[in-house]
Amino acid sequence: MNPKVFDTKEVQDLLTAATNLAAADGNARFKQILHRLLSDLFKAIDDLDITPDEVWAGVNYLNQLGRDGEAALLAAGLGLEKYLDIRMDHADRLAGIAGGTPRTIEGPLYVAGAPLREGVSRMDIDPDPDAGPLVIRGVVTDTAGKPLQGAVVECWHANSKGFYSHFDPTGAQTAFNLRGAVKTGPDGRYEFRTLMPVGYGCPPQGATQQLLNALGRHGNRPAHVHFFVTADGHRKLTTQFNIEGDPLIWDDFAYATREELIPPVVEKTGGSALGLKEDSYKEIEFDFALTGLVQGKDNQVVHRLRASA
Structure with a gap:
């Protein structure tokens, strides 16, 4: 089963809250970019039915990438x-x-x-x-x-x-x-x-x-x-x-x-x-x-x- 939830109000409100998009505080350009990137990630999870195991494998990989100092590589x-x-x-x-x-x-x-x-x-x-x-x-x-x-x-x-x-x-x-x-x-x-x-x-x-x-x-x-x-x-x-x-x-x-x-x-x-x-x-x-x-x-x-x- 692939539940499609990206376009729901709950998810869109979550994206707005997570990036503080509607508030005056913070860096407006940074919030704009992060909102887009996070939206693209959420939508990819929906479209490809990415599992929680796969998401956390990705998070663990980013931790390893940082430990190795290889992000630019x-x-x-x-x-x-x-x-x-x-x-x-x-x-x-x-x-x-x-x-x-x-x-x-x-x-x-x-x-x-x-x-x-x-x-x-x-x-x-x-x-x-x-x-x-x-x-x-x-x-x-x-x-x-x-x-x-x-x-x-x-x-x-x-x-x-x-x-x-x-x-x-x-x-x-x-x-x-x-x-x-x-x-x-x-x-x-x-x-x-x-x-x-x-x-x-x-x-x-x-x-x-x-x-x-x-x-x-x-x-x-x-x-x-x-x-x-x-x-x-x-x-x-x-x-x-x-x-x-x-x-x-x-x-x-x-x-x-x-x-x-x-x-x-x-x-x-x-x-x-x-x-x-x-x-x-x-x-x-x-x-x-x-x-x-x-x-x-x-x-x-x-x-x-x-x-x-």
Whole structure:
């Protein structure tokens, strides 16, 4: 039996009372959002005849998700973060904003406070015998191709084990290993000297992978490198590129891959002169084009809780 009660006065009054919707007290926007979300949940329970056992299994899962600290990871894995990008892309099209490097998800593993260097940053603080040297370089410009002086490029990525410093469960990495920030000069150029990353997987016993297992999905990402790029008079860019040739490029559990964000990887020599650990190294050249402010404002800045060190 599936009792349909959502549309009854009793349930609608309950929703109004639970969210204090009719009162002047509290945050009106928060109450509006919660009323909608709670209504959608109640209606889903009605429509799908979700049992009390299933409801409490969901509540217990949320408790576990909080204990594991994986809510932001799950947001990426369920496509929530990608959906926000799709909405921002659509808003740009409606506003007639064209050009610029494509955005993609930030992910949960940024750490604020990486040392800011002029033009070039050495990121491989900790030795990693399983990772070869990598140089990432390029130019920051506006959408007309003019180099932007004083732009700040922040970069972070995983090591050869798929772990990020600050979040490494082995505790083997220092705070800002494989994290860096550079400020561009008059030519708009930036450069990071680092090590080749690999992809990572969700913690196998964590709440995110538990949910993905129930969906019959994997929780793996291809090798990739994250960036924030900022400059006066321009909108902040949040993006990442994937490492060419990774077999998971088009099977990313976080849905971050975009065609324009797969630059070629070029074999180079001369790494010894750059201070790299080997003379042979790989190079990725990737330019960033930033879009201008919208009516004097940066509507791409996302306020969320982030780690700092």
